[in-house]
Amino acid sequence: MDITLEVNGETRHLSIDPRVTLLDALRERLGITGPKKGCDRGQCGACTVHVDGRPVLACLTLAATVREPVRTVEGLAADGRPHPVQQAFAEQDALQCGFCTSGQVMSAVAAVEQEVADVREFMSGNLCRCAAYPNIVAAVEQARSTKESADARV
Amino acid sequence: MDFLAPTSWAEALECKAAHPDAVAIAGGTDVMVELNFDHRRPPALLDLNRVPELADWALDDGRVRLGAGVPYVRVISELGHLLPGLAMAARTVGSPQIRNRGTVGGNLGAASPAGDSHPALLAAFASVEIGSVRGTREVPVAEFFTGVKRSVLEPDELISAVLVTPPSGPQQFSKIGTRNAMVIAVSAFGFALHPDTRTVGTGIGSAAPTPRPAPEAAAFLAGELEAAGLWSSRGALPATLATEFGRRVRDAAAPIDDVRGSAAYRSHALSVMARRTATWAWDAYRDENRSAA
Ligand SMILES: Cc1cc2nc3c(=O)[nH]c(=O)nc-3n(C[C@H](O)[C@H](O)[C@H](O)COP(=O)(O)OP(=O)(O)OC[C@H]3O[C@@H](n4cnc5c(N)ncnc54)[C@H](O)[C@@H]3O)c2cc1C
Ligand code: FES
Ligand code: FES
Numbered sequence: 390m391d392i393t394l395e396v397n398g399e400t401r402h403l404s405i406d407p408r409v410t411l412l413d414a415l416r417e418r419l420g421i422t423g424p425k426k427g428c429d430r431g432q433c434g435a436c437t438v439h440v441d442g443r444p445v446l447a448c449l450t451l452a453a454t455v456r457e458p459v460r461t462v463e464g465l466a467a468d469g470r471p472h473p474v475q476q477a478f479a480e481q482d483a484l485q486c487g488f489c490t491s492g493q494v495m496s497a498v499a500a501v502e503q504e505v506a507d508v509r510e511f512m513s514g515n516l517c518r519c520a521a522y523p524n525i526v527a528a529v530e531q532a533r534s535t536k537e538s539a540d541a542r543v
Numbered sequence: 544m545d546f547l548a549p550t551s552w553a554e555a556l557e558c559k560a561a562h563p564d565a566v567a568i569a570g571g572t573d574v575m576v577e578l579n580f581d582h583r584r585p586p587a588l589l590d591l592n593r594v595p596e597l598a599d600w601a602l603d604d605g606r607v608r609l610g611a612g613v614p615y616v617r618v619i620s621e622l623g624h625l626l627p628g629l630a631m632a633a634r635t636v637g638s639p640q641i642r643n644r645g646t647v648g649g650n651l652g653a654a655s656p657a658g659d660s661h662p663a664l665l666a667a668f669a670s671v672e673i674g675s676v677r678g679t680r681e682v683p684v685a686e687f688f689t690g691v692k693r694s695v696l697e698p699d700e701l702i703s704a705v706l707v708t709p710p711s712g713p714q715q716f717s718k719i720g721t722r723n724a725m726v727i728a729v730s731a732f733g734f735a736l737h738p739d740t741r742t743v744g745t746g747i748g749s750a751a752p753t754p755r756p757a758p759e760a761a762a763f764l765a766g767e768l769e770a771a772g773l774w775s776s777r778g779a780l781p782a783t784l785a786t787e788f789g790r791r792v793r794d795a796a797a798p799i800d801d802v803r804g805s806a807a808y809r810s811h812a813l814s815v816m817a818r819r820t821a822t823w824a825w826d827a828y829r830d831e832n833r834s835a836a
Pocket of ligand 2: 425426427428429430431432433434435436437446447448449
């Protein structure tokens with residue numbers, strides 16, 4: 390079947406089998422490999438992307454059901470500069486092997502945008518096999534205070 | 544494989560009647576796991592995400608009509624006051640990513656004994672609204688489940704909504720799992736006080752082949768509260784009564800041993816959750832009176 394996806398601001402046309410997940414459509418068909426396949430069953434969060442601004446699991450989302458804009462980790466940087474959350478992950482050393490990182494970053498961006506009260510709870514769907522959790526939480530806190538001071542300036 | 548994408552409820556029912564073996568997909572958080580691992584290869588998928596009638600909730604004739612396709616995230620943010628027990632249960636489902644997509648309609652459709660909506664809906668005396676080209680029917684949640692992952696749904700039927708009377712008293716939900724997030728319940732319990740009818744609602748999860756209420760325990764507690772004049776006096780709930788209620792809830796369950804927990808552990812956990820949720824709800828009922836006075 391023919392579908393249209395809007396990914397990171399670009400409109401893409403695809404011909405796919407109806408069973409194809411958003412994760413496979415992104416990785417195998419569009420070459421967007423930021424979202425990772427850790428489990429393909431909703432348990433690890435490595436495939437987290439935003440659909441209509443909300444974090445969802447690309448492995449449990451059928452590509453054919455998606456009509457809203459999709460944002461992946463590739464769509465975060467602006468003007469060649471990393472997103473403040475990406476910057477904070479680098480500065481706080483919030484990763485080791487990096488396999489979970491793109492998913493962690495997408496949840497973290499939503500946590501900062503939605504100003505969530507409980508960061509650990511909000512990030513609970515993203516597992517890190519290297520257990521970088523304390524630094525991930527620190528990175529989210531840093532990005533949040535960067536945003537707060539930026540908001541205060543405007 | 545066919546992909547059916549109706550854009551109205553009437554069209555969705557026609558699709559289901561024409562393709563009774565089509566698998567409906569709402570949030571996909573259950574269906575996709577089966578598809579990805581080839582546990583299921585249905586001849587057709589029926590996408591319900593474009594059916595506007597399923598996507599909202601409203602107050603209708605004194606009841607909350609929660610569309611089958613409303614995701615948990617909205618139950619939590621919009622319905623904490625009208626469906627408090629269900630909102631509490633929704634907060635424990637999966638992770639934020641799962642709650643952004645997963646729906647109560649999908650939870651009922653999957654009919655797992657461990658579905659977290661079910662104990663809350665049972666305790667609130669909710670009904671499931673079911674439609675087909677043949678018409679609409681309403682089934683009390685207590686009669687909806689017929690076996691492990693089985694329900695009264697006929698092949699041509701779809702769930703349109705859950706219908707729940709707004710609460711006349713406090714509700715509670717409790718769940719035990721191996722960590723706080725991302726867990727399927729080892730066992731769960733929903734509790735509701737209905738002071739308007741002086742009744743008690745109960746719902747047991749993950750401790751029988753289907754979610755089920757504990758009607759004998761509920762009638763016992765409501766009767767004892769009545770006999771002691773506590774519904775009107777709002778006096779303290781005697782600890783012995785709460786403990787006996789917990790024991791009777793435990794006796795209403797039929798748990799099994801599995802990888803998540805032993806039957807004995809589940810029974811014990813249920814009696815503790817029933818005692819605690821009843822006590823919390825009763826304390827809230829007493830506070831309501833004080834803050835109103
Ligand atoms: C990692 C992970 C964690 C999870 N944690 C929990 C948890 O903590 N608690 C819990 O209860 N569940 C949990 N689940 C299971 C799942 O998220 C829930 O059951 C959810 O409510 C399913 O909703 P959905 O909209 O995604 O359903 P779908 O996957 O779209 O559908 C589920 C079933 O219902 C049928 N269906 C859907 N809509 C309708 C309708 N309108 N009429 C008739 N049939 C319909 C489908 O055909 C399918 O059989 C978890 C799942 C995953 C992957
Ligand atoms: S790959 Fe999607 S949650 Fe693991
Ligand atoms: S950095 Fe290795 S899994 Fe998280």
